Amino acid sequence: MTAAPEAVKSSAAIFRAKLQAAMMLVVAALTISGLYLAQRKAGADAERNLQRDFQAELTSLHVAEEARSAALAERCRALVEKPRIHAALEDNALDLLYPSAADELRDLMEPEKESEGEEQSHALHARFYRFLNNAGDVLSPPNQNEVGILRPEEESQLALKPLPDKEQTGYLLHEAGAGEERVDEVVAVPINSTETNELIAALVVGFKPVEITEKRAGNEIKSGIWLNGWLHLPALREPAREAIDRELTRILAAPNSAERSYRVQINGAPQLLFYKRLNPASVFPPAYEVCIFPLDKSLALQRRLRWQILGAGVVLLIAGLTASYLISLRLSVPVAKLVVDSEENRAGRKRVEAVLATTNEELKRSARFSADASHQLKTPVTILRAGLEELLGRENFPEEVYDELSSLLHQTYRLTGVIDDLLLLSRMDAGRLQIEFNPVDLTQLIEEWLADLNALPDAAEVEMKAHLPQDLYIAGEKRYISIIVQNLLENARKYNRPGGRVHVTARAERGYVVLTVGNTGRPIPFAMQENIFERFYRGSIGENVPGHGLGLNLARELARLHGGDLHLVCSNEKWTEFEVRFRISEQPEIDPVAAT
């Protein structure tokens, strides 16, 4: 007995520990998945923001560049409309071409010496220009100083064969002295004869390209131009430039590579590299704008964000674990109580079950005994009755012998009644009595019994009256209900005083039919009222009344089997009344009972 509370306690503790573990697991899983998602989202957001900023920056630059290119082209178009240039080309005066152009294009060319501050306003100034003849070859200028100095191999790169009929944009990489290299944007404008509208020449003008890294505050984009397998990106030091150059050469060899951005490593630092074809659909060699954006800052930002998220997650986790610990403690208190209670319940139930099993066994044995006894008794009684009846049939006995025999025969009938009752009870006790529910006309049944009883010889002594509504139907099996009614009416008559009254009433009441049988018999003492429904119990009042002490017990058992009950309502000097309840039934359409 001392071990049981310990076991109960330990099982409660195990439950608590399990609850804690489960809650912590859930909290940890939620926190970790939340952290993972948050970090992933933060990373994706950062990446997207970076790309967006970068693209926005590039787009604004490209818009500016396109506007400038359009302005340049417009300027060149205006120049080639000049009558002197046309005259020189059309009137076979090529020797006058460059001298005429020198006048016409004077304000196009970059001034030789210019103050630094005005650099911006000269973005539309040319660095050089050349004419191409109708075969697309460069017409050599007589004086390079007037048209911008180019080395012969650079000049030859300006040739366009065949001469294009649309404007072309290209790029020219050339030496700017002192080992420096420079990339110029080249615009080629076709010249059509005003007389024949034939393509007769082209003007090629070199401009300084837009610098993407033009001193923008906070802008870390490095930009350059990739041309003819050479990356011009002065902001990048040599080994890195060459590495990017190789990378680009490899990528650009693939077709459909007009525009793309991807990540590269330069000197171990991650960078976002973007390239875009500057002169799509141009007959000049393809040139690509190349921009490099260092990612280290953004990556550092992401790393910091990750640590912050992680820190927040740890705090969250600790808080969650603590909360889950506390909650599980509180939750486990009623459970521990429940465990103790259920343990007690189980013990109690076991005891009850044991008692129940014993009782059941005893009951079964008793029922079996009753059944066996009844069967064993029936046969001798029948033989006895047959013998007595045969003796009564003889004529050579004296008169008193017949009286004696008649009395004995009566006793055999009584014995048969007891045996029948016992048999019925034993069947009920064994639970083998099945009631076949049918509508039974209670009024009719009672009236039949009253008629039978009133026909008995001693009927005159007791006045039997009934007060019954018509067609009162109850649910049950007629023969058993008949037993109940018979028992109650016979008792009322038997235990009545001479000249007494019996009054029978019946009424319907909330799904039940209540039948009361009252009589003016002697009162049942209060102390005995509890016992009158027990088997073989006969009160002191019934000592000289025929009966075997099974009637009320049988009636009550049968009433209960019918879903009703039987009990004593009152018993005093004047009046003793029993009440039996049956379940009410619908009146059948065709009453089978009424036929009998």
Add this chain to the structure above:
Amino acid sequence: MNTRCCFFLGSVLILSVAPVFADAVVEGRVELPKSHSAPVENKRYEIVTKGGVLATNPPLAVVYLEGAFSKEVARPTRQVAQKDLAFAPALLPVQVGTKVEFPNLDDTYHNIFSYSPAKRFDLGRYRPDEKPVPFQIFDVAGLVTLRCDIHEHMRGLILVLDTPHFAITDPDGHFRLTGLPPGNFILKAWVDSRTTRERPVELTNGSTAHVNFP
């Protein structure tokens, strides 16, 4: 109207004088390219280019006699005016050594220049009332394309010929050259900047030769 009238009066004058001087005369017709625009009196002639060829519209031809002429002929000063942003006349045949003035009859500046091999010149910008009137002496035979540096569409032609004997046809292509010396010559008809037709012709005093350029 005036041109035709002068032409007609001139012809009458020449016809009446011819028997006196007993010089040779050539007349005929140049088959001119078809023009889609209907011939209208007082029609403004303009220089048009088609396939790189300069010609007048409606078509006109210049017929001239080629040969060595020792006879010195007076070369009167001619004029090519700028009027309504066009050259007038659009086509002017002159003898080598002729002085041509370029008066500006518009309200705006003009800048007449030529890059043609026969004559390169540049008059620079000048106002309508510029005095003296800018001029050039054309001393090399050939076709000179006149342009304006300010008005790029303006075109004019001066056909500088090494002969005193030349005439512009009427819109139908008829021409008549008078006062010609006798002898065997080649008669040429300039139709456009690429096309010059020629026919040999034998001239005798007092007679009229008929030459058609198909």
